[in-house]
Amino acid sequence: MQMKREDFEILNERVYGKELVYLDNAATTQKPREVLDAMTYAYTHFNSNIHRGVHHLSQIATRNHEEARQKVAQYINTESPDEIVFTKGTTDSINMLAFSVGELLVREGDEVLVSAVEHHSNIVPWQMMCERKGARLRVIPLREDMTLDMEALDKLLNEKTRIVSVAHVSNVLGTVNPVGEIVRKAHEKGVAVCIDAAQSAAHMRVDVRELDCDFMAFSAHKMYGPTGLGVLYGKREWLEKLPPAEGGGEMIEHVSFEKTTYNTLPYKFEAGTPDFIGSYVFGKALDYIERIGRAEIEKEESELTAYAEQRLKEVPGVKIYAAGQRKAGVISFNVEGIHPYDIGMLLDRQGVAVRTGHHCAEPLINELGVPGTVRISFGLYNNKEDVDKFVEALEKSLHILTGV
Ligand code: PLP
Numbered sequence: 001m002q003m004k005r006e007d008f009e010i011l012n013e014r015v016y017g018k019e020l021v022y023l024d025n026a027a028t029t030q031k032p033r034e035v036l037d038a039m040t041y042a043y044t045h046f047n048s049n050i051h052r053g054v055h056h057l058s059q060i061a062t063r064n065h066e067e068a069r070q071k072v073a074q075y076i077n078t079e080s081p082d083e084i085v086f087t088k089g090t091t092d093s094i095n096m097l098a099f100s101v102g103e104l105l106v107r108e109g110d111e112v113l114v115s116a117v118e119h120h121s122n123i124v125p126w127q128m129m130c131e132r133k134g135a136r137l138r139v140i141p142l143r144e145d146m147t148l149d150m151e152a153l154d155k156l157l158n159e160k161t162r163i164v165s166v167a168h169v170s171n172v173l174g175t176v177n178p179v180g181e182i183v184r185k186a187h188e189k190g191v192a193v194c195i196d197a198a199q200s201a202a203h204m205r206v207d208v209r210e211l212d213c214d215f216m217a218f219s220a221h222k223m224y225g226p227t228g229l230g231v232l233y234g235k236r237e238w239l240e241k242l243p244p245a246e247g248g249g250e251m252i253e254h255v256s257f258e259k260t261t262y263n264t265l266p267y268k269f270e271a272g273t274p275d276f277i278g279s280y281v282f283g284k285a286l287d288y289i290e291r292i293g294r295a296e297i298e299k300e301e302s303e304l305t306a307y308a309e310q311r312l313k314e315v316p317g318v319k320i321y322a323a324g325q326r327k328a329g330v331i332s333f334n335v336e337g338i339h340p341y342d343i344g345m346l347l348d349r350q351g352v353a354v355r356t357g358h359h360c361a362e363p364l365i366n367e368l369g370v371p372g373t374v375r376i377s378f379g380l381y382n383n384k385e386d387v388d389k390f391v392e393a394l395e396k397s398l399h400i401l402t403g404v
Pocket of ligand 1: 026027089090091092119121122167169170171196198199219
């Protein structure tokens with residue numbers, strides 16, 4: 001994978017005169033040259049609004065957009081490309097879904113289940129919907145070892161539960177949640193499941209038919225693709241039944257002042273001009289990932305994560321959260337007596353980009369009982385050298401902060 005670094009020109013940037021070590025991939029990934037070139041190509045050769053045009057450019061743009069939808073469908077193995085809705089990102093996908101599910105399914109006294117490790121994007125939209133509907137948001141707790149308490153899930157699932165929405169991979173702990181098992185348990189009770197795949201989709205094989213989940217959400221920018229684009233997958237039978245969350249052009253069949261009828265899938269959920277340049281560019285990012293191979297990416301990233309945990313353990317005072325658990329390229333830690341922000345600042349001065357704070361998962365951070373964590377997260381271009389440089393920079397930072 002070492003040679004793949006050459007595809008990412010930004011990795012040659014210097015930060016305060018130092019070589020960049022980019023370890024903030026859970027926030028967003030860098031883009032390879034061919035993805036950047038695809039953006040220029042699209043605007044240079046076929047920029048034209050889709051679906052409505054009879055003219056040549058519009059037809060090419062439409063074809064490219066729909067081909068990208070097919071690539072996404074293949075990537076997560078849906079039954080049909082009609083089950084892929086393009087959105088603005090994971091957050092947008094979950095907001096849309098929470099609204100639609102709320103309208104279709106949720107009544108006063110009903111319950112929605114999320115887990116203790118969720119990103120705010122997979123809490124707040126459900127909470128807003130629950131407030132509107134007089135429903136209750138309930139939480140699958142963590143066990144001592146920071147994995148989800150599956151026995152508690154058995155008790156939480158009941159006749160009032162309408163949907164379960166859980167992260168595939170925690171963006172704070174990096175832990176891989178047993179989403180297949182969660183789907184199985186929920187389906188036994190007739191409850192639908194949404195998987196927030198924001199942190200898994202670029203790092204492992206994600207197969208919606210194997211998982212049998214009802215919905216899935218993810219963001220292109222975390223997958224070496226463009227910002228402002230995401231995906232909401234839904235099983236056809238669900239998407240047929242759910243009302244659209246947004247109205248406008250494109251999502252309609254006929255409009256009169258008295259009544260509007262909706263378009264077929266997936267257009268019913270895509271109001272307005274979609275990001276047809278973004279979808280084309282995202283298709284190129286998926287090609288790039290597929291060329292390397294997700295099995296290869298998962299293997300390399302899991303080895304790198306294990307190596308980083310081992311190196312971090314050698315640093316005095318370091319506490320790694322969910323240490324030793326199966327992780328997908330994310331590690332959170334703290335150093336005794338030191339604020340994570342101070343570590344982040346000093347690492348930055350040495351060219352090492354990490355994230356500090358609550359990582360948009362305040363309930364989890366509160367449960368850990370800390371003001372925040374330092375988080376490192378890997379992409380397919382990271383290697384052991386990056387980890388070594390990071391550990392060296394961390395040791396220097398701690399020396400500055402403690403004088404030891
Ligand atoms: N869910 C998880 C697990 C995340 O890590 C993130 C982003 O970090 C999101 C949702 C939100 O993604 P976006 O900001 O691209 O909508």
